Amino acid sequence: MREHAPGCRVLAVVKANAYGHGIVTAARSLAADAFAVARLDEALALREAGIDARIVLLEGVQDAGELEVAAAQGLEPFVCDDRQLALLERWRGARTFRVWLKIDSGMGRLGFRPAEVRRAAARLAGCAGVAQPPLLATHLAESEARGNAHTRAQLACFAEATTGLPGERSIANSAGLIAWPEARADWVRPGIMLYGISPFPDSTGAALGLRPVMRFETRVIAVKDLAAGDRVGYGGAWAATGPARIAIAAAGYGDGYPRAAVNGTPVLVKGRPGALAGRVSMDMIAIDVSGRDDVAAGDPVQLWGPELPIERVAAAAGTIAYELACRVSRRVPHQLA
Numbered sequence: 001m002r003e004h005a006p007g008c009r010v011l012a013v014v015k016a017n018a019y020g021h022g023i024v025t026a027a028r029s030l031a032a033d034a035f036a037v038a039r040l041d042e043a044l045a046l047r048e049a050g051i052d053a054r055i056v057l058l059e060g061v062q063d064a065g066e067l068e069v070a071a072a073q074g075l076e077p078f079v080c081d082d083r084q085l086a087l088l089e090r091w092r093g094a095r096t097f098r099v100w101l102k103i104d105s106g107m108g109r110l111g112f113r114p115a116e117v118r119r120a121a122a123r124l125a126g127c128a129g130v131a132q133p134p135l136l137a138t139h140l141a142e143s144e145a146r147g148n149a150h151t152r153a154q155l156a157c158f159a160e161a162t163t164g165l166p167g168e169r170s171i172a173n174s175a176g177l178i179a180w181p182e183a184r185a186d187w188v189r190p191g192i193m194l195y196g197i198s199p200f201p202d203s204t205g206a207a208l209g210l211r212p213v214m215r216f217e218t219r220v221i222a223v224k225d226l227a228a229g230d231r232v233g234y235g236g237a238w239a240a241t242g243p244a245r246i247a248i249a250a251a252g253y254g255d256g257y258p259r260a261a262v263n264g265t266p267v268l269v270k271g272r273p274g275a276l277a278g279r280v281s282m283d284m285i286a287i288d289v290s291g292r293d294d295v296a297a298g299d300p301v302q303l304w305g306p307e308l309p310i311e312r313v314a315a316a317a318g319t320i321a322y323e324l325a326c327r328v329s330r331r332v333p334h335q336l337a
């Protein structure tokens with residue numbers, strides 16, 4: 001990550017349980033300059049684990065009670081709208097907040113519109129409880145599309161809205177910092193790439209020099225030989241066209257394996273490629289291992305991981321790797337390699 005954005009400070013995004021990797025484990029493993037989470041509870045999980053690094057709240061605080069907690073825990077809220085600004089104006093506590101002024105340069109989600117930025121900055125400058133100057137941040141909506149006109153417009157919009165304002169800048173997520181060097185600014189905000197996953201739909205982490213850290217594995221619990229016409233799973237969405245062998249593996253959508261994965265989605269059985277056969281059940285999948293006589297109950301199955309890019313599985317399920325990583329469910333035993 002540091003090689004991709006030399007000289008920048010790194011605000012490591014560990015929200016959503018570090019994209020499913022374990023927020024505390026991730027924070028302890030990453031040499032970041034600060035951590036970013038979406039919500040207060042996530043910041044508290046880090047503090048409870050004894051992590052005393054800087055922590056930024058990307059959605060800011062939602063009420064005065066949250067502001068109190070943020071103060072007590074030394075958190076740095078994004079300030080996205082007048083409601084959050086007013087909370088800071090009313091703050092009478094002893095603690096001073098470092099805050100990040102969020103600007104909506106074209107994401108259309110949170111943040112002050114460009115025309116409102118100077119007024120918001122002036123109000124923040126008048127807040128006794130705010131360390132000066134605030135940091136300035138925006139978020140890109142299409143940074144994974146290289147050379148994209150909307151991203152160019154967002155960069156211009158942010159530059160114009162913040163011209164002359166003091167304060168460190170932060171613009172780029174993973175795709176932004178790789179594909180848009182001009183967006184690196186003072187602080188980069190990578191999430192997905194920290195976990196070795198590509199932010200681009202058409203590449204893998206490995207192709208970008210990243211190393212995937214999640215290994216989603218299970219094992220074979222049955223092997224069956226089928227004859228032509230035998231159906232497999234709900235709806236009979238797969239049927240043998242001739243003699244076939246199917247391995248049943250103990251993982252399903254109840255574990256976070258995507259139900260939308262189609263016939264043929266790659267699965268590694270004992271290190272060799274097999275193909276998903278039929279619908280994903282809650283607890284099981286079937287894998288076509290026809291022609292192999294080396295497969296037996298107990299054999300290891302990799303659903304994704306260093307040897308089977310999560311990006312390939314995501315593509316076969318019509319989604320993005322972010323979603324798959326995030327939604328590995330709690331019943332899956334998580335262990336550190």
Ligand SMILES: Cc1ncc(COP(=O)(O)O)c(C=O)c1O
Pocket residue numbers: 013058139172173174175189190191192193199
């Ligand atoms: C405001 C903000 N910054 C940075 C990120 C990190 O993005 P990525 O995981 O694509 O690097 C996110 C993730 O959604 C985000 O919401």
